[in-house]
Every structure is written in structure tokens, then in C-alpha cells.
Amino acid sequence: MYFPYFIAYISIGLAVSLITFFWALKNGQFQEQQRARYIPLRGDEGVSPTRVTRAGRLEIYGLFFLAVAGLSASGAVLVCALYFR
Secondary structure, eight states, rough: OHHHHHHHHHHHHHHHHHHHHHHHHHHTOOHHHHTTTTGGGSTTTTOOOOOEEEEEHHHHHHOOOOOOOHHHHHHHHHHHHHHHH
């Protein structure tokens, strides 16, 4: 009874996850794994704070929108599953 909603919800989430993973793989996000293990050990005493650019601000707004859309979709699936049973 609830399965079509949850299967659709899981399928969409899996598709978005796979698209994001292959995008990151194509853009080289997983290269230099040996260097990545030493990043937390590096001191940041001399680093000045960076200024937020317009692109950075748009990225923050976009991530916020995606989080709200994901939570809304989760709520919609639950409401539909409970309402149409």
C-alpha cells in the first residue's frame, strides 16, 4: 500500500546520489587521496578569512533550497502515504 511512494522516493534519491557521485568523479574530487589525510594536521594560524563572493552566496542559497526541497519531499511522501492508504 505504501510501497509505490517509498519506492519512488528511494529511486529519486538514488538517482540524485549517483548523478552527484559521477559528477564528482568526473571533476577530480577524489584525486590526491594521499594528500587529503594530512590536511587536518596542517596549522591554519597564518590564513586570513576569505571573503564571500557572489558565487559563494548563490551556492549557499542553492544548498539551502535543496535542503528545504528535500525536507518538503519527505513530508509530502509521508502525508501521501498516510492520506491515501
